[in-house]
Amino acid sequence: MSTIDSSPSGSVLEPQIIGEFPCTQTQLRCWILDQLNPGNPALNVAVRWEIRGSFKASTLEAAFKKTIQRHEILRTRFVEKGGQPFQQAVSDVNFKMSVIDLRGMPPEQRQSRILSIGEETAQAPFDLSTPCLFRVSLLMAENERGVLLITAHQSCFDGWSIRVLGREIGEIAAAIDAGRAPILPELPLQYGDYALWQQEYLQSYGFETEKTFWREKLQGAPYFEVTPDHPRGQVKTNRGDILSVAQPVAFTDRLDVAARAHCVSQYSFGAAVLSAVLHRLTGAPTVLFGSQIAGREHSDLEDLIGVFINNLVLRFDFGADVSFAEHIKSVSATIEGALNHQRMPFNKLVELINPVRDPARNPLISVNFNLQKAFLEDRRYGEFELISSPSQSPGVIYDLNFIMIGRPTGWRISIEYNADLFEAGTIESLLQLLRDAYEIALNHPEAPLSSLVAPERYVAAPAKTAPMDGTVAKTSQSDTRMEALAELWKEILQVPQIRPDDDFFALGGHSLLALRLLSETRARFDAAPTLQLLFKQPTFAGFAAAIFNVDTASSPRQKVVNPWDLITCKHGTGTGAVYTINHPLLYYRLANELPDAISVHNVNMFHADLDNGLARLSIEDIAAYAIEAMQIDKAVGRVAIVGLCVNGILAMEVSRQLREKGLDVSTTAIIDAWAPGYFASLPEREQAKWRRERRRKRLLYFTRKLLSRRIRLIDYLKEFKISLSLLRIFRVKAGQYSEEEEKNESVTKLLVAAARHYQPQQTRDPTTVLLRSSATHPRARQLRFGWGDAIAESCKVVDIDGWHEDSLTSNGIRGLASTLSGELNGS
DSSP states (O other), X not given: OOOOOOSOTTOOSSOOEEEEEEOOHHHHHHHHHHHHSTTOGGGEEEEEEEEEESOOXXXXXXXXXXXXXXXXXXXXXXXXXXXXXXXXXXXXXXXXXXXXXXXXXXXXXXXXHHHHHHHHHHHOXXXXXXXXXXXXXXEXXXXXXXXXXXXXXXXXXXXXXXXXXXXXXXHHHHHHHHTSXXXXXXXXXXXXXXXXXXXXXXXXXXXXXXXXXXXXXXXXXXXXXXXXXXXXXXXXXXXXXXXXXXXXXXXXXHHHHHHHHTTOXXXXXXXXXXXXXXXXXXXXXXXXXXEEEOOOOSGGGTTOOSOOOEEEEEEEEOOSOOBHHHHHHHHHXXXXXXXXXXXXXXXXXXXXXXXXXXXXXXXXXXXXXXXXXXXXXXXXXXXXXXEEEOOOOOOOSSSEEEEEEEETTEEEEEEEEETTTOOHHHHHHHHHHHHHHHHHXXXXXXXXXXXXXXXXXXXXXXXXXXXXXXXXXXXXXXXXXXXXXXXXXXXHHTOSOOOTTOBTTTTTOOHHHHHHHHHHHHHHSSXXXXXXXXXXXXXXXXXXXXXXXXXXXXXXXXXXXXXXXXXXXXXXXXXXXXXXXXXXXXXXXXXXXXXXXXXXXXXXXXXXXXXXXXXXOOHHHHHHHHHHHHOOOGGGOSEEEEEETHHHHHHHHHHHHHHHTTOOEEEEEEESOOOTTTGGGSXXXXXXXXHHHHHHHXXXXXXXXXXXXXXXXXXXXXXXXXXXXXXXXXXXXGGSOOHHXXXXXXXXXXXXXXXXXXXXXXXXXXXXXXXXXXXSOTHHHHHXXXXXXGBOTTOEEEEOSSSGGGGGSHHHHHHHHHHHHHHHTTO
């Protein structure tokens, strides 16, 4: 007889919806992982309690029903609307607790049967579209001893919820037996309220500090992993196992004393030991692993069941062979910084850092670590006692998950691992290495990290991965579906054009936009793409080939003729030269404002054939052509590169390549140039706020200029889209763009499209000078235009007069000249 009813226990025929809310960011991540692998058991939370004393199954079931009625999240399901998931709470569910009587089995067989049933319940899948993602089984082992097996989906339950659930079940059941009302805390909030708060917070300005911290912390960080015993497959698997070892009882006091001696938490001490182990095991100079934080900062959240945890990514850099004591101190500072910025949801962090997606790996982290006391307090309730017991692994999310649980009986160290990647023998060795590291850290904290000797490992060479089934089938068919799909990509990514080599994620796509893309693709085309497919084929050409079964290979590419022209504005009498990019007429005045010794040149694309293959060039390619046109000789001495707006992004890459060629680039001056992708990474509400501010300031600036007769009325009207459109509709000749203005707009669009793919190197360049015109909000100074570690913290931010292009006239050009002169002269 099957012992498990894998259908959701809470299903009713037509549940009444009492509330619909946005998903929290953790729920969204769970939804995405479930889309990748429907029913993924790695998303189950498996809990095992032992119950001893006098208890009734009917009382326990009633207690669970009462708890489900108190917490909306346990009566919740998920629905998809337009490619976006929402959570719906229903009024009631038909919960039923399974009861399995094992008392008739021989005692020697009973424990193994409990373990097998526990494994089966832990791994049974959930259907997220059915309310009550929560099930319970009671195994009767003896008359006064039973085992409660609780499985919940991660989208509605976390570790802290175990404690809340245990207290409520114990108190309600004891109250029922005693014939009294249970004493339970009032719940002023429900989980949906928290979801609404988080949605509002993510659109607030306060969230910007979180983004700045994490961008600077993780931008350019390597992907850390322990080389597996077996080659990694094409897609991620979740077949897992867990090995554990109980530490001696004395370890509890030793750990507590050592942590106090170093003035750190037990968690920080454990994180320092593990990071040292991973460093010594792999030899990697940078170690990253994830960890979970409760996320219940407000007291009103402490008594709620729900998923409030957040994944933090911790980065540890190793340089000299420091002592364990020094490393513990450094790790404590790292963790303190992360805790002070813990409101960054993990999947928002993935959007922000935008790492390369790999269907065989987690984004950002492959290793996880947690150190905590057992969530359920062993406690007596009336005539029975609830006792925490080790649970079984339903499946794994990480390659390696290091878990330390403190119970009254002592600490237990466990490693949950992907059994498709690692052998049990490797994990046993890793467990011993971790225990050895603890002994050194506890007994000899002044010993260097090198005193920890990692065992040699012999791993198989990675196997070549075959292409995904169904992704390659060539035909020369030309199909209008390609154009329609390109329009869909442009619509979702909010970009003006899509090229065959465009990468969905490089263009700013993230998991939520990916879900929308897949939903719209299914609705508009006869295709059923999955997230795995998009991760495997993120380019437009690859994705289209996979779903349409066509060959999107590009036709033979035209050879690109160098699109840049060089103009010399002034031959200097000495050494030192300024090279400006595009806008040649605007920079002519710069030549007059700079000292006679300095030469001034301009490279521009205004005579280029923009249709002759230029659209497929990267920023790096365009910069290389610009340098070729500059023809700079090392004898010229110090060089400055200048660019406005998107040309400033190009100037950064030009400077980088010139330095690689051995040229002395003393400064890169970029005007109103935000880092590529920074504005798009802001919440939509924040973007809208910035646009409104800019429109208001623009109107005020040019209106003042008009009233002071420093601009003609027709030129004033051309500064605003609405009035410019009206001039064009009525064919007012003076209101049309000049040939130069048309060309400037075309060149700008081409560079903007290329810049979306550009990832600036995190070199902390100290020579960059950021210039801010009146068009840019003062907050740009604090944010350093979003460049993060691409520029040094010491880089200057200089205010110049004028509005954007207007800053390259009169006072603005003098401010620029003064800055460049000082940098070229080394002052």
